[in-house]
Amino acid sequence: MKYKSIEFLKQYFKSIVNDECKAIIDKVFDDYKINKDKEIYENYIEYKNNEKINELINSEMRCLGLIKSGEQCARSRSNGRCYCKIHQKTLKFGKKIIN
Numbered sequence: 001m002k003y004k005s006i007e008f009l010k011q012y013f014k015s016i017v018n019d020e021c022k023a024i025i026d027k028v029f030d031d032y033k034i035n036k037d038k039e040i041y042e043n044y045i046e047y048k049n050n051e052k053i054n055e056l057i058n059s060e061m062r063c064l065g066l067i068k069s070g071e072q073c074a075r076s077r078s079n080g081r082c083y084c085k086i087h088q089k090t091l092k093f094g095k096k097i098i099n
């Protein structure tokens with residue numbers, strides 16, 4: 001993967017997972033002759049998937065360092081550690097606690 005920003009990873013996973021789910025739902029609609037409803041795609045695929053992917057990215061791939069505003073750092077982790085390159089050196093504003 002060439003680009004490793006958090007935003008890139010989110011979009012990358014969302015497009016893969018949403019496309020796969022859409023293909024499955026399309027097949028169910030066709031096989032059971034159900035009318036394709038845009039609302040079903042939005043409520044049951046995109047909304048749920050996006051929520052799960054955001055959670056996954058934030059807990060598994062995003063740096064756990066906190067920035068000045070108290071928000072979680074927006075960079076991705078590096079070298080298999082819990083922090084980005086900058087936060088591996090210093091955690092000036094603390095770190096995020098994951099339950």
Ligand SMILES: [Zn+2]
Binds near residue numbers: 064074084085086
């Ligand atoms: Zn960081």
